[in-house]
Amino acid sequence: MTNRDLEKKLRSAFEHAAPDRFDAVSCSAPLEKGNVKVMQPAKKNRYIARFAALAAALVLVAGVGLFARSNFRTEAPAYSADTDAPQLPAEPENVAPVAPSPDGAGQLEPPATPAAPHAPGVPQAPSWPVTPDVPMVPMAPPVPVAPPDPRIEIALELAYADAGVEESEVESFTVRDIDEQTGSVELEFYTSEVQYRYRVNVNAAVAALLRQIISGSRALETALAHAGVDPMNTKVTQMLLDDLMEPVHYDYVFIYEGYEYVYEIDAATGGVLKAEKQEYTAPETPVLPTVPAKPVPTPGTTLLTTEVIEIACTHAGVPSDKIGPMELTMDDDEAVRHYDLKFQYEGAVYFYEIEASNGEILTWQKSAYSGTEFVTLPSVPYPPTPAVPVNPVAPVPTPAPVPIEPQPLTGVVPKDRAVQIAVEHAGFTVEAVRDLTAELDFSDNLGHYRIVFKAGAAEYLYKVHYGAGNIMEWTKADAG
Amino acid sequence: MVFLSAVSAPASPNAELERLIGAVADGNTEAFAELYRRTKGAVYALALSVLRSPQDAEDVMQDTFLSLQAGAGSYRAQGTPMAWIMTVCRNHSLKRLQTRKHEPLPEEWELSEARGLSQEERVLLRQLLSSLGEAERQIVALHAAAGFKHREIAAMLGLPLATVLSKYHRAMKKLRKQLEQEDDAR
Secondary structure, eight states: OOHHHHHHHHHHHHHHHSOSSHHHHHHHSOGGGOOOOOOOOOHHHHHHHHHHHHHHHHHHHTTOOOOOOOOOOOOOOSSOTTOOSOOOOOOOSSOOOOOOOTTOOOOOSOOOOOOOOOOTTOOOOOOOOOOTTSOOOOOOOOOOOOOOOHHHHHHHHHHHHHHTOOGGGOOEEEEEEEETTTTEEEEEEEOSSEEEEEEEETTTTEEEEEEEEEOHHHHHHHHHHHHTOOGGGOEEEEEEEEOSSSSOEEEEEEEETTEEEEEEEETTTOOEEEEEEEEOOOOOOOOOOOOOOOOOOOTTOOOOHHHHHHHHHHHHTOOGGGOOSEEEEEEOSSSSOEEEEEEEETTEEEEEEEETTTOOEEEEEEEEEOSSSEEEOOOOOOOOOOOOOSSTTSOOOOOOOOOOOOOOOOSOOOHHHHHHHHHHHTTOOGGGOEEEEEEEEOSSSSOEEEEEEEETTEEEEEEEETTTOOEEEEEEEEOO | OOOOOOOOOOOOHHHHHHHHHHHHHTTOHHHHHHHHHHHHHHHHHHHHHHHOOHHHHHHHHHHHHHHHHHHGGGOOOOSOHHHHHHHHHHHHHHHHHHHOSSOOOGGGGOOOGGGOOOHHHHHHHHHHHHHSOHHHHHHHIIIIITOOOHHHHHHHHTOOHHHHHHHHHHHHHHHHHHHHHHHHHO
8 A cells, every 4th residue: 555545545534534514523512602793894994994904005106105095904924925835824912811701601892802903994903813722832942943945845845746756655855965156956856766966057047857766675675586585684794885886786795694795786677787696704803903002102212113013903802914005104193192093994094193102092983885975984082091099088080981982893883873863863871762763774875774763852863874873863752 | 588697616725715704803703613613623633743742732733723812903915825834824833832731642642533533543542642752743734634735834843844855755654664563463
């Protein structure tokens, strides 16, 4: 059943469920709500109001410049001239709550407003209707959000129309670029089956299709089905959209029952370009690095470069004899003399600053390849050595913060880790949040965890990269 | 002699609704009945999605249409009559929510058999009330029943568009799954 079919069923269900006639609704309501007030004909008022407006316009045109005192309240327009999105009508400003009448009967007359001076013969404009027996309750203030860029709304509409896609079929979209000079918007959007990339010239209302490929999840399904593996017990270790080589294709590597599979799936057609299988031997579990022993500082000396490399590799949990291209320089310019060390290992780039005199790690960074670019993971300064109190009666110093243990790059971020990243970014612990869900989503070409949770009065939505663990996107809204 | 008949383009649904509102303001009871007929599904859907009680939803429907009737004279035609109608409905629903003494019990979700609902429709509405979160119910009601676009719903509810899209898809997935499970169980 498609979304469209389900929407039709829902519409029909609501139509049938709603009472057929208005008087049937009145009959089912309690007695005090049954006092329907006969409407006062307002026709006359409308004509007089229109005549008054015309008269005012004529006076202005004649150049008399009299400011027509009128009873019409000017309301802020519901639409901004710059956007197509309709806004809700503004709440009336001068409405006073009306106390309930003693007998509890509802009243339907508009509340009395203070009489304002008005032109003779022009009646007061009717006020916004208010349910008089209950004070008007303001709607909950919306979560402040940046005003939507109307160009994006227009670009999406044009792109959907060109692609023949209904808005309800679109699962998500991304704005890749907005060219301020030409007024064009480059965007991508995904249905469950296809990923589209468009460049839309908003000014000219022209949408040009740049690329149309099958979704990552569909390509992965193809690979898994071709390999004949059980998706629930398969570990995907690599998922990458390779659009540097023709044909554009998805690269997958996954492990199932002792075998490693390597696949290439044509992104345009979904065809299998490459399928390989080999025996897989799991690598030894890497030993997490302990705090490296600080070399005993000898005044006036600096560490050897080999010692510096050992310190960094031990901290990163990588074998020092297998690291890739490396750069090591001494930095004398800053206050603390230190080594700058950069090296690569298994697709990640590591960068360390290590104090030259005692081997203390000042800062470190790791960048992982997200599939299209290198993404720098949060760097953490190495915790300072707790100061030894000089005065025996001095207070005990605050314990050093526990460093984030570097995760050896395996290409896959465990779900628990992704959840921890998201929750801690929001400022909470996993135990403190509620209604937590985390799902693996391959609908884009990167693969990410979609993590949703509630904390306090807010609901958070995070996308955490499947391979690198970086936060790709996050939103916060009022909890529904 | 050739008779030329002026063929005017069919009025858009919004223009039709505004014409009806104008007629209601003039005291035209037939126009009011027609306005009710055209919008009752959407109004009921929103009220039900907020209140989760068919009885309360009917009461709010009455309040809403009485307010519309009283306020039709002050409505300024700006092309979005449904947004105005749904605002009034949502206001009444939220007020009712605040004054209500207790949450409706699951047995109160059952809709009357006299309404002509099919079994599948009753199951669907029951699942909507029991399985979906508050925001999901409102988004589904506003999109499926009232026909608002996702970006319009995002503006109405004060949510980011991406959130509305993802909540909507998640909600539809849940409903589809529940329906399939009910089908399998039968």
